[in-house]
Amino acid sequence: MITLRKAEERGKAEFGWLKSRHSFSFGSYYDPAHMGFSALRVINDDWVAPGAGFDTHGHRDMEIITLVLQGAIVHKDSAGNEKILPAGEFQLMSAGSGVYHSEYNASQTEDLRFLQIWIMPDRQGGAPGYQQKHFASEPGLTLIASPDGREGSLVLKQQAHLLRLSLSADEQLNYPAAGRKLYLHLISGKLTVDNYTVNPGDGLMVSGQSALQLLATADSEALLFNLPI
Structure with missing residues (x-):
């Protein structure tokens, strides 16, 4: 079965400094029909105004992946990581038993746009972890995150794979x-x-299929999640 969810059907949040589109229920947006898909819990498409960002806040027992599409993020967390995440790089923060972090637009003049993705881990607790990596732009599929870190991918605490x-x-x-x-x-x-x-912005949920046939009708970039049943 394949289900297409159009970009315009996503949840919306507008706070002046932040414009966000939610593929699944998040914050003040609640839709019992879209609470997640398998272990995938959040895909937020965020635009952040110059100099603005998310003040220090906490997470636990969640695998949080960030991909900057435009601009750069200033990241600080309670594990002592202070990083700049530029466009094109992937960040994976394993919240584990608990971590606090902040995220800000590194620019005072340009907008920031990024995707934030939450994947529920297959085990709880443990020390928080931080990974960040640039992956060369290759045609076809590039493995970004996996349970065993093969092919130089980020190590994910879930039996799931993220591919670009x-x-x-x-x-x-x-x-x-x-x-x-x-x-x-x-x-x-x-x-x-x-x-x-x-x-762009559409989501495709697939279950019970033996294969997926993809044809690009324009130059295309997507994230593909391979998830447990």
Whole structure:
């Protein structure tokens, strides 16, 4: 089964300094039909005004992945990490037994845009962890996060894989689902996936499929989540 959720159907938050679109229930946006998908709990598409950001706040027992699409983030946390996360790099913060952090737009003049992703871990507690890495832009699929860190990927505390998809116009790719759940979030471009047209911000929920047929009708970039049933 494949379900397409259009970008305009996502939850919305507007706070002046922040504009956010929520693929799943988050904050003041609540939709019992969209509480997450498998272990995937949050995909927030955030725009942050110059110099603004999220004050220090806490998390626990969550794998938090950030991808900056435009600008850079200043990150500080209670584990002693003080980092700059520029556009194109991935950050994975394992909250473990508890961590406090803040995130700010590093620029005083330009907007910041980033995706924040939450994945529920398969085990609770443990020391918080921090990982950050730039992955070379390669055609096809690039493994970003996995349970065992293979191929130089970030180590995720869940039996799940995050892949970045990059296809040029008219390129095709067949991805085996092997009975797993898949979630695709399109960042840019346009895809045809098993006769569904996918536009930026759209999400595609896939279960019970043997494979996924992807065709780029424009240069496209997406995140593909391979998730437990």
